[in-house]
Amino acid sequence: MMHPLRKHIEELIDLTDEEFEFVLQHFEPVKKRKHQHIVQEGDFVRKEYWVVKGCLKSCFFDDEGKEHILQFGMENWWITDYESFIKKTKSEINIDCIEDSDLLYITYENRERLTAQMHKMERFWAKKSKYGRIALQKRILSLLKNSAKERYDLLLEEYPQLFQRVPKKLIAAYLGVSRETLSRLSS
Amino acid sequence: MMHPLRKHIEELIDLTDEEFEFVLQHFEPVKKRKHQHIVQEGDFVRKEYWVVKGCLKSCFFDDEGKEHILQFGMENWWITDYESFIKKTKSEINIDCIEDSDLLYITYENRERLTAQMHKMERFWAKKSKYGRIALQKRILSLLKNSAKERYDLLLEEYPQLFQRVPKKLIAAYLGVSRETLSRLSS
Known part of the structure; x- marks a missing residue:
């Protein structure tokens, strides 16, 4: 059976067996329990x-202690605090597991080494990064433009599986509405 | 004198004279007047x-006809509708010139050709795209977390030159506040 990471990468670029082995050497596996x-x-x-x-959330707390969710992460998603990862600043967010999660990670140094040596992987992450940027642009448009009801419908349309896997209060924290408002939206 | 585009690219990667000439062949110049x-x-x-x-804005109008600003663009900035550019969808936004503007553009096909042939330029845009993603993440955090006053202060701190060059009503449209609120924030 093809390694899930290879399957994921080959959605955008082709790799030989040797190339994938080389890529995989730059990653390490890690298991986390729910709430870690x-x-x-x-x-x-x-x-x-x-x-x-598994399933994760990146989130932060505002001055009133209210939780806001920036992003969820599920199978095949890449997740980190990109600001801290790239600019080497202190993170302003938390990333927690909502379910027990199996992850592969790559360090910044390994990623730099891999992309410098291998144009194909530079190309892969360049494409991924573009899609990530589009998703964020859509999120901003939606925050500025759409009502809570429209944001709820968009999320449901784009990620129906989230609604099965993620507690309602986290969906509310992503949409920026109260639990009560969410109940009204989903009824 | 070094070409401004070369100076810009060489902030992230080094190019030989021949390499820059090759890169430049993929661009075309275009001049636009204010309001175009x-x-x-x-x-x-x-x-x-x-x-x-020059100076540009990317913006859209909500159902009530109210203008929202997604991004400004000034000297050395890259601007387009990345969702439409990458996913080949119909654009949901407008990009207009706030000042007479001198631009260089690269078509999608030329960019694909250039990045496929030249690992260095793939690397350049990969880095740029990462920084673009970070800026958008910060914008989302700020929309979810900060008050209008805090968003105003952050914008002033990060882009002081915007406040000299851009009409107040556009700053208000970027912050998502009314002209009256903006006057209160800036006093």
Whole structure:
């Protein structure tokens, strides 16, 4: 059976067996239990994670202690605090496991080494990064433009599986509405 | 004198004279007057622009006809509708010139050709795309977390030159506040 990471990469670029083996040498596996974190506010984040199995959230707390969710991560998603990872700043967010999660991670140094040596992988992440940027642009448009009801419908349309796997209060924290408002939207 | 695009690219990667000449062959210059657009809602956007001189805004109108600003673009900034450019969808935004602007553009096909042939340029845009993603992540955090006053202060701190060059009503449209609120924030 093809390695899930290879399958994922080959959706965008082709790799030979040797090339994939070389890529895989740059990753390490890690298992986390539900409620464990991979990033905490204040960390200098040196790893990017790819979700083999599980579900995570990146989130932060505002001055009133209210939780806001920036992003969810499920199978085949890449997740880290990109600001901290790339600019080497202290993280302002937390990334926690919502389910027990199997992850593969690559360190910043290994990623730099791999992309410098292998144009194909530079190309792969360049494409991924473009799609990530588009998703964020859509999120901003939606925050500025859409009502809570429209944001709920968009999320349901784009990620129906989230609604099965993620507690309602986290969906509310992603949409920026209260639990009560969410109940009204989903009825 | 070094070409401004070369100076810009060499902030991230080194190029030989021959390499820069090759890169430059993939671009075309275009001049636009104040109030002219480079992208209109409904366009299939096939060009990415680099600002040699001038100032632009990417914006959209909500159902009530209210203008929202997604991004400004000034000297050395890259601007296009990345969703339309990459996914070949119809644009949902407008990009207009706030000042007379000198631009260089590269078509999608030329960019694909250039990055496929030249690992260095793939690397350059990969880095740029990462920084673009970080800026968008910061914008989302700020929209979810900060008050209008905090968003105003952050913008002033990060882009002081915007406040000299851009009409107040556009700063208000970027922050998502009314002209009256903006006057209160800036006093």
